[in-house]
Every structure is written in structure tokens, then in C-alpha cells.
Amino acid sequence: MKRYFITFIVITLVTFSWVRCTDFPIDEDGLLITTRGQCYVSNFELLGVDFQTVRTQSAVIDTTAQTINVVVFYGTDLKNVYPQFSLVTDAKLDPKIVGKVDFSDLANPKVYTVISGNRLVKKPYTVYITVQAKP
Amino acid sequence: MQLKHYSLTLLTILVVFFTACQDEEYSLPAAKTGLNNDCIKRTLGPNVVGLNLEFAYAMALPKAEGKIISAQVEASIAGAPATYLENRSFSTNGSGVDVPVIVGSPSVNSGTKTEVVFTRDTCAATLRYFYIIPEEARGKTVKFTFSAKASNGQTVSYEMGPYNIAKMDMKLDLLLSDNNNSYISIADMAVYNSATAATNAANIDLVYLYRVITGITFTHALVAPASSPDYLPGVTLPSGVNKSAKVWKVWALRDQQLARLQYGIFIDDLDFQQLNFTGAPDYAINLRAEAGTWVETADGKYRAYIYINKIDNTKKEMTISIKRYPMQ
Known part of the structure; x- marks a missing residue:
């Protein structure tokens, strides 16, 4: 009886150890590195300090040219906006967005790099902002 | 071995059953004797000078022991003259309506x-106390001692507080009008027209304007006088009106004391203290009803929250309510 019990425990432990040892690598941010190679921005949002959108219409995302074009309301305080990127599954963004971002230098548009789930593909996206022009 | 396990399990079950089945006899709770009292605070939110602190003070003794002859509240700081203790006791009827009965002078x-x-001649009453917060209590704490006397000589008392009295001020329902009463002074908590703004130029922090401009969304705006002329189209500022306040736009911060709506949100002194105006613009355009703006005056002396109660596109008007906190 005792021998059966010990055998059972050993088999269970070996099974668990085997399962645990299967390789699921993580990157420097603690995020899972997967097999996905897709690398694109699926949606882009820009919020003001009141957390309301400052876009006048949907952002135009060109995944071939790797550009995002956004038109914002006249008078938008571009020094204090919160960008929001929606990415393909498992991808991540560099640099990370940790708060308000200054987009006021329209001549030098900001560039964000999308990194695929397998961390092998990197695509820089340029965010072009146009402020609604006063007639 | 197996028998030993069965015996142990059986014994445990028996012990649990024995403990659970112990009979506890029920007896009717005995009513308290003597004069008793209790108190609750009915108002919520920051305690702002000019508003009231409302309490409900209940007192009772068994009928056979006597009747209540007086009730008293002592505040650590005397309330404003309008402070009063109700001379009516309220009870709630079957329809949920509070019905008053006069019990004293x-x-x-x-x-x-x-x-x-x-x-x-009553042995039970609940009186409401309305302490109108006086100017002397600003930034201090206040506490209350409620007490009652019965005809048999008994007295009881109940301590409430201390409660912090806010340093901030509040002004409700100021009507702004495009090209008329369009100058806001945070220091004065007032609205001026262009004539009176000129005489109070040093205190003007914001200008209200309403514009419909084809191709852009401008509508209702609060703009500092020193802001870019782009945000003050068609505005001729009175002489000396040139301050540069900082403004953060806010959405859905519907402070209950300003909005008087159903939302349980309160802006307190601490909120003003913790604001950071670094990099804040000097204008807020495209404002809507139920939105607001945090404001810091040019000299940094005051911070305020301007809540937009109502806007009227036809009349080009905006109704605002302000909470203001002195930083110095």
C-alpha cells in the first residue's frame, strides 16, 4: 500500500516538473515572447488632459508606410496629451507611454516602434498631427 | 489502521454535533432604563464656511421614569447667527415621509x-441641529456636545467631532455672458462686465467668450487675458486686464456641492493642495455643461475649480459655480 502511494507521488512530481520546465521565455519587461511575427498598429487615440478625445475624426493608420495621421481640434494643448496605441496581439511599443506626452513640435513628429510578439520584427510608426486650421 | 481512521472520524463528528446542538435559550432583551441618547451626522462632504453641518440628536427614557425637559448643543466655536436646533421631532410615516411634531419652544x-x-410631555424625541459654519471656524476644527435633561434629574450627553472646516470658499451660479458679464475674478469670486472689469483689472483672471467659427470647434471658452489673441477673437480687453492664469480642462468632475446633482464627488482642500499646474495652458476652449476647469491665478495666490452648471448657445451664456482655495 505504502509503496503504491510513494510511486504515485513520484509520478505526479515528475509530471509537474516536466510541464513546468517547458520553455515560455519572457522579455526584459516580463512580457511573454510568443511565436507571433505580426507587427502593426490597429488603432490610435489621442486624449486631452480631461481624458476626452482631441481627434476630429478617426486616425488614418497606414501600415505599409508606417504612419499615423491625426487631425486634432483647434486649440488642442498638444504639450499635454495622452496617446493610446492598440497593437496586434502580443506586440509591444517602444518607447513606453507612461503619462502625458508633448506632441507640440509638429515639425519633428514623434516615432514609436512596434515590436512583434516574437520580438524579431520592429516597425517604427511616425505620428503626424495636424491641428484644425482657423479659416 | 483502517479501524483507527474510522474511530477518529466518528469521534470528530460526534464532537461537532454535540457542540452544535447545545441549546441556547432566548430571552426578550430588556429595555434600557434611564435617559439615553444617540446622534448621527447627516451632512456629507467638506464643511465649507456658510454651509451647515446637520445632525440628528435622539433622546429617550422609559415613560414611567419621567419626561424630557430640555435639549442643548454646545459647539467649540459658536455657530453663525442662523444656527438652530429644531423644536420639532420628526418621525417617518408608512409612506416614508418625515412628519414633524412640535415638542418645544x-x-x-x-x-x-x-x-x-x-x-x-414626551419621553422620546429626535431633534435636528443645523450648525451654520461661521467665518471664525475657517481652517479650524469644531466639535459638539449634545445633551438632554429629564424631569427625574437625569442628564446625558454625546460628543460629536472634531470636524475639519475647509479653508476653501464657494460661490454658486454666477452667470457669464458673452460681451457683457464676461470677466471672472477668482480673488473676488465675482463676475464683471467690461466697465467694472477696468476698475478691478488687477483681479481679472479669465475672460468668457462664445464663438461659432466655421471650420473649427470653439464655442464656450474661458481664456486668460494674457493668452494668445488667437483664443480671444473679437475681444477688446479693458485697460489693465492682462493676467495669465493657468487652466486645466476637466470633464465629469461633478462636485456635489457645486453641481447639486446625484454624484457623490466632493472637491476638498487637499485636492487643491495636490494639483500640479506645471505646463498648464492659459486657455480652455470648446467647454461643455458639466465640464470644468482647474485654475491657478497668475500670482499663485489662489487655486479654484470652476464647474459649468449650464450653457446656452442661443443667449451665449454660461452659468458657473466656483470653489476657491487660498494657497498663501
Whole structure:
């Protein structure tokens, strides 16, 4: 009886150890590195300090040219906006967005790099902002 | 081995059953004797000067022991003259309506004390106390001692507080109008027209304007006088009106004391203290009803929250309510 019990425990432990040892690598941010190679921005949002959108219409995302074009309301305080990127599954963004971002230098548009789930593909996206022009 | 396990399990079950089945006899709780009292605070949110702190003070003794002859509240800082203790006791009827019964003569304020002398033969009452927060209490704490006397000589008392009294001020329902009463002074908590703004130029922090401009969304705006002329189209500022306040736009911060809506949100002194105006613009355009703006005056002396109660596109008007906190 005792021998059966010990055998059972050993088999269970070996099974668990085997399962645990299967390789699921993580990157420097603690995020899972997967097999996905897709690398694109699926949606882009820009919020003001009141957390309301400052876009006048949907952002135009060109995944071939790797550009995002956004038109914002006249008078938008571009020094204090919160960008929001929606990415393909498992991808991540560099640099990370940790708060308000200054987009006021329209001549030098900001560039964000999308990194695929397998961390092998990197695509820089340029965010072009146009402020609604006063007639 | 197996028998030993069965015995142990059986014994445990028996012990649990034995403990659970112990009979506890029920007896009717005995009513308290003597004069008793209790108190609750009915108002919520920051305690702002000019508003009231409302309490409900209940007192009772068994009928056979006597009747209540008086009730009194003593505040650590005398309330404003309008402070009073209700001389009516309220009970809630079957429809949920509070029904008043007069139990005493109207309350009398004497220094820090407010007293009601009972005129009705009653052994139980709940009186409401409205402490109107005086200017002297600003930024201090206030506490209250509620007490009652019975005809048998017994007295009881109940301590409430201390409560912090806010340093901030509040002004409700100021009407702004495009090209008329369009100048806001945070220091004065007032609205001026262009003539009176010129005489109070040093205190003007914001200009209200409403514009419909084809191709852009401008509508209702609060703009600092020193802001770019782009945000003050068609505005000729009165002489000397040139301050540069900082403005953060806010959405859905519907402070209950300003909005008087159903939302349980309160802006308190601490909120003003923790604001960071670094990099804030000097204008807010495209404002809507139920939105607001945090404002810091050019000299940094005041911070304020301007809540937009109402806008009227036809009349080009905006109704605002302000909470203001002195930083210095």
C-alpha cells in the first residue's frame, strides 16, 4: 500500500516538473515572447488632459508606410496629451507611454516602434498631427 | 489502521454535533432604563464656511421614569447667527415621509450653546441641529456636545467631532455672458462686465467668450487675458486686464456641492493642495455643461475649480459655480 502511494507521488512530481520546465521565455519587461511575427498598429487615440478625445475624426493608420495621421481640434494643448496605441496581439511599443506626452513640435513628429510578439520584427510608426486650421 | 481512521472520524463528528446542538435559550432583551441618547451626522462632504453641518440628536427614557425637559448643543466655536436646533421631532410615516411634531419652544442661541426647552410631555424625541459654519471656524476644527435633561434629574450627553472646516470658499451660479458679464475674478469670486472689469483689472483672471467659427470647434471658452489673441477673437480687453492664469480642462468632475446633482464627488482642500499646474495652458476652449476647469491665478495666490452648471448657445451664456482655495 505504502509503496503504491510513494510511486504515485513520484509520478505526479515528475509530471509537474516536466510541464513546468517547458520553455515560455519572457522579455526584459516580463512580457511573454510568443511565436507571433505580426507587427502593426490597429488603432490610435489621442486624449486631452480631461481624458476626452482631441481627434476630429478617426486616425488614418497606414501600415505599409508606417504612419499615423491625426487631425486634432483647434486649440488642442498638444504639450499635454495622452496617446493610446492598440497593437496586434502580443506586440509591444517602444518607447513606453507612461503619462502625458508633448506632441507640440509638429515639425519633428514623434516615432514609436512596434515590436512583434516574437520580438524579431520592429516597425517604427511616425505620428503626424495636424491641428484644425482657423479659416 | 483502517479501524483507527474510522474511530477518529466518528469521534470528530460526534464532537461537532454535540457542540452544535447545545441549546441556547432566548430571552426578550430588556429595555434600557434611564435617559439615553444617540446622534448621527447627516451632512456629507467638506464643511465649507456658510454651509451647515446637520445632525440628528435622539433622546429617550422609559415613560414611567419621567419626561424630557430640555435639549442643548454646545459647539467649540459658536455657530453663525442662523444656527438652530429644531423644536420639532420628526418621525417617518408608512409612506416614508418625515412628519414633524412640535415638542418645544424655538431654540435659543447663547454664545456657543443652542437650547430647546420642551413644552410637550414626551419621553422620546429626535431633534435636528443645523450648525451654520461661521467665518471664525475657517481652517479650524469644531466639535459638539449634545445633551438632554429629564424631569427625574437625569442628564446625558454625546460628543460629536472634531470636524475639519475647509479653508476653501464657494460661490454658486454666477452667470457669464458673452460681451457683457464676461470677466471672472477668482480673488473676488465675482463676475464683471467690461466697465467694472477696468476698475478691478488687477483681479481679472479669465475672460468668457462664445464663438461659432466655421471650420473649427470653439464655442464656450474661458481664456486668460494674457493668452494668445488667437483664443480671444473679437475681444477688446479693458485697460489693465492682462493676467495669465493657468487652466486645466476637466470633464465629469461633478462636485456635489457645486453641481447639486446625484454624484457623490466632493472637491476638498487637499485636492487643491495636490494639483500640479506645471505646463498648464492659459486657455480652455470648446467647454461643455458639466465640464470644468482647474485654475491657478497668475500670482499663485489662489487655486479654484470652476464647474459649468449650464450653457446656452442661443443667449451665449454660461452659468458657473466656483470653489476657491487660498494657497498663501
